[in-house]
Amino acid sequence: MHKKMMFSFPDEVLEHVFSFIQSDKDRNSVSMVCKSWYEIERWCRRKVFVGNCYSVSPRMVIRRFPEFRSIELKGKPHFADFNLVPDGWGGYVFPWIAEMAGAFPWLEEIKLKRMVVTDESLELIAKSFKNFKVLVLSSCEGFSTDGLAAIAASCKNLKELDLRDCEVDDLSGHWLSHFPDTVSLVSLNISCLGSDEVSFSALERLVGRCTNLRTLRLNRAVPLDKIANILRRAPHLVEFGTGTYAADLRPDVYSDLAGAFSSCKELKSLSGFWDLVPAYLPAIYPACSKLTSLNLSYATIQSPDLIKLLSQCPNLQRLLVLDYIEDSGLEALASTCKDLQELRVFPSDPFGAEPNVSLTERGLVAVSSGCPKLQSVLYFCRRMSNEALVTIAKNCPNFTRFRLCIIEPRTADYLTLEPLDVGFGAIVQYCKDLQRLSLSGLLTDRVFEYIGTYAKKLEMLSVAFAGDSDLGLHHVLSGCESLRKLEIRDCPFGDKALLANAAKLDTMRSLWMSSCAVSFGACKLLGQKMPRLNVEVIDERGPPDSRPESCPVDKLYIYRTVAGPRFDMPPFVWTMEDDPSLQLS
Amino acid sequence: MEGSVAYDSDLNLKATELRLGLPGTHEEQQAVSNVRNNKRPCVENETAPPPKAQIVGWPPVRSYRKNNSQPVYIKVSMDGAPYLRKIDLKVYSGYPELLQAIENMFKFTIGEYSEREGYKGSDYAPTYEDKDGDWMLVGDVPWEMFTTSCKRLRIMKGSEARGLGCGV
Numbered sequence: 001m002h003k004k005m006m007f008s009f010p011d012e013v014l015e016h017v018f019s020f021i022q023s024d025k026d027r028n029s030v031s032m033v034c035k036s037w038y039e040i041e042r043w044c045r046r047k048v049f050v051g052n053c054y055s056v057s058p059r060m061v062i063r064r065f066p067e068f069r070s071i072e073l074k075g076k077p078h079f080a081d082f083n084l085v086p087d088g089w090g091g092y093v094f095p096w097i098a099e100m101a102g103a104f105p106w107l108e109e110i111k112l113k114r115m116v117v118t119d120e121s122l123e124l125i126a127k128s129f130k131n132f133k134v135l136v137l138s139s140c141e142g143f144s145t146d147g148l149a150a151i152a153a154s155c156k157n158l159k160e161l162d163l164r165d166c167e168v169d170d171l172s173g174h175w176l177s178h179f180p181d182t183v184s185l186v187s188l189n190i191s192c193l194g195s196d197e198v199s200f201s202a203l204e205r206l207v208g209r210c211t212n213l214r215t216l217r218l219n220r221a222v223p224l225d226k227i228a229n230i231l232r233r234a235p236h237l238v239e240f241g242t243g244t245y246a247a248d249l250r251p252d253v254y255s256d257l258a259g260a261f262s263s264c265k266e267l268k269s270l271s272g273f274w275d276l277v278p279a280y281l282p283a284i285y286p287a288c289s290k291l292t293s294l295n296l297s298y299a300t301i302q303s304p305d306l307i308k309l310l311s312q313c314p315n316l317q318r319l320l321v322l323d324y325i326e327d328s329g330l331e332a333l334a335s336t337c338k339d340l341q342e343l344r345v346f347p348s349d350p351f352g353a354e355p356n357v358s359l360t361e362r363g364l365v366a367v368s369s370g371c372p373k374l375q376s377v378l379y380f381c382r383r384m385s386n387e388a389l390v391t392i393a394k395n396c397p398n399f400t401r402f403r404l405c406i407i408e409p410r411t412a413d414y415l416t417l418e419p420l421d422v423g424f425g426a427i428v429q430y431c432k433d434l435q436r437l438s439l440s441g442l443l444t445d446r447v448f449e450y451i452g453t454y455a456k457k458l459e460m461l462s463v464a465f466a467g468d469s470d471l472g473l474h475h476v477l478s479g480c481e482s483l484r485k486l487e488i489r490d491c492p493f494g495d496k497a498l499l500a501n502a503a504k505l506d507t508m509r510s511l512w513m514s515s516c517a518v519s520f521g522a523c524k525l526l527g528q529k530m531p532r533l534n535v536e537v538i539d540e541r542g543p544p545d546s547r548p549e550s551c552p553v554d555k556l557y558i559y560r561t562v563a564g565p566r567f568d569m570p571p572f573v574w575t576m577e578d579d580p581s582l583q584l585s
Numbered sequence: 586m587e588g589s590v591a592y593d594s595d596l597n598l599k600a601t602e603l604r605l606g607l608p609g610t611h612e613e614q615q616a617v618s619n620v621r622n623n624k625r626p627c628v629e630n631e632t633a634p635p636p637k638a639q640i641v642g643w644p645p646v647r648s649y650r651k652n653n654s655q656p657v658y659i660k661v662s663m664d665g666a667p668y669l670r671k672i673d674l675k676v677y678s679g680y681p682e683l684l685q686a687i688e689n690m691f692k693f694t695i696g697e698y699s700e701r702e703g704y705k706g707s708d709y710a711p712t713y714e715d716k717d718g719d720w721m722l723v724g725d726v727p728w729e730m731f732t733t734s735c736k737r738l739r740i741m742k743g744s745e746a747r748g749l750g751c752g753v
Contacts, residue, residue, distance in 0.1 A: 079642065081645070081647055082642035082643070082645045082646070082647075083641060083642050083648070084641065084642045165647065165649065192649070195679075246676055248689075275675065275676055297650070298650075346646065346650060347644065347646065350644045350646050350651065380644060380646075405644055405645060407644050409640070409643065462645075464643070464645075489642070
């Protein structure tokens with residue numbers, strides 16, 4: 001018999017130690033140490049994260065983790081955000097709710113991203129989970145205010161209801177009145193709702209009752225003159241999103257509003273500001289010195305007003321803004337907000353042929369130079385140079401996320417007319433911790449060689465209108481050791497690189513390729529050889545086998561899975577079949 | 586970057602043109618003469634160059650962001666008033682706010698709206714020209730449809746207004 005190892009603890013001790021390990025990745029690592037750790041860990045995992053709802057079946061999850069209280073699921077691929085995934089592709093949450101409803105009524109949290117959520121699903125949640133506390137729906141669709149009413153009425157212990165960026169069918173504004181008197185929300189985000197979907201009096205009453213409310217994000221329909229009353233009922237708010245921030249200038253409304261903002265002494269984050277009228281902006285000044293997060297990406301506020309505002313926010317860590325800020329505003333930002341970690345600059349006129357604002361690479365260079373803690377960037381602009389990118393890379397070696405969108409596809413370096421390979425190459429070379437990268441502009445296979453060589457921590461890469469040949473794709477698939485998600489559109493990548501790197505796909509969450517050059521034959525081959533991949537061909541032109549095998553498919557979505565092919569596909573999606581006789585090992 | 590470039594978008598020649606007449610009257614005269622000629626007013630010169638043919642899903646901006654950005658400016662004229670005004674339709678969430686704003690702008694009152702009888706109780710009727718070039722009574726179609734199809738507003742006065750109001 002073997003000696004008892006000195007470091008073999010009783011299960012309860014290990015369980016206690018594991019309870020300090022929250023991160024999903026770490027939990028997964030713990031469970032792979034040995035069989036007994038796997039067993040102990042699976043019984044005490046309380047939060048389950050499934051990055052692709054089709055990678056595993058609900059039954060498998062419940063079987064392995066019988067005691068979880070919180071589940072997070074993601075559905076559609078990221079490019080669904082830009083209408084590249086046709087309606088009806090999939091991502092239905094109902095089967096998950098149905099399985100969990102039967103298995104355990106003690107579920108407390110459901111967090112979903114890019115999934116189709118029906119009223120039926122919401123009603124089932126409301127009926128099945130007596131201690132339900134947290135519902136976060138991010139970029140979801142398929143439900144109406146009826147479903148929300150069911151949640152409001154039945155979930156007596158609800159703490160968080162967050163509907164960020166969802167598409168909701170508006171049927172009635174009275175769903176808010178269904179919350180019982182005893183509910184005590186901590187967080188409510190209804191910013192995505194339209195004009196008919198909220199009753200103001202119900203909202204005011206609800207806010208007044210929820211004494212622990214810390215996050216409140218209103219929708220555009222809530223007028224400016226209602227804000228003061230709401231804020232006064234929730235003086236401990238930490239995060240607040242206004243509705244429309246426009247009204248005729250009236251001194252009484254203004255002073256009411258300014259007073260309400262000054263009474264909220266804990267405000268750290270502000271958002272909303274649709275249709276912003278600059279005259280009302282100083283009302284938020286009392287809160288500015290404590291602000292760490294500011295979302296002005298719906299506010300058509302021009303650079304001079306922005307500069308005045310930002311000069312009041314020295315502790316800002318996160319800024320979302322439209323390109324009205326211009327280079328001058330970004331230069332001011334760089335000099336006043338030294339704690340800035342995240343910057344997102346969105347285009348005010350994304351489809352305009354000519355620039356409507358003076359925002360260029362200069363603004364981003366200024367921020368990279370002035371803000372030493374900058375880690376995460378999303379930047380839309382109309383011109384860029386290798387020189388600027390190299391400067392930015394050297395200024396910010398700590399970048400974890402760098403997403404640059406030069407609006408016109410295949411735009412060259414405006415100074416030298418060369419491709420931007422060297423510039424992005426510098427980004428991956430200097431930013432050794434880069435986890436996420438989005439490319440744009442004129443790019444050859446060379447940029448992918450740099451990425452494959454240097455981007456060893458890169459987990460997600462987005463590519464559009466770039467590259468010359470399969471060599472580009474090959475560099476990425478063979479070089480990027482940490483790659484989990486790769487999404488590609490309109491690039492001349494075909495069969496060779498994909499088939500040569502088939503095994504790599506088993507180590508990634510997913511690969512999306514649309515308007516590329518991958519043939520139907522290659523898709524079939526990949527499906528046959530790789531049993532643990534679902535190779536989905538998405539083609540609205542009709543069945544791919546009605547065309548020659550060499551014909552490129554329109555869209556291709558490949559993801560690893562232990563659940564086998566799915567059965568909820570619409571008519572324009574085909575999963576390539578496994579062929580056991582062709583499988584490798 | 587092809588596509589028709591508006592006459593004065595780059596050089597702003599209009600600003601340096603010599604002309605007779607008070608500042609601000611040029612556009613109104615044009616509008617009046619167009620109505621007399623039964624011609625649709627030429628909108629192209631007054632707006633930015635048309636957007637390029639759009640690639641699906643590019644640039645990668647969420648659809649809820651696209652709706653917000655551009656204001657929808659339309660001209661508002663009132664019979665008898667010397668100057669046109671411009672408003673951004675996006676600022677208003679419905680007909681009551683819009684009509685209130687127009688009343689404030691031109692200092693008058695529009696009557697009470699009813700589907701059957703139009704605007705009663707005043708000499709004025711708010712009308713608009715839609716995408717097809719037809720003149721319609723404000724309030725007849727749902728608000729969303731109105732904001733996407735309205736090209737310009739005209740507050741009609743007198744008998745013309747009363748004529749429009751009497752049912753369809």
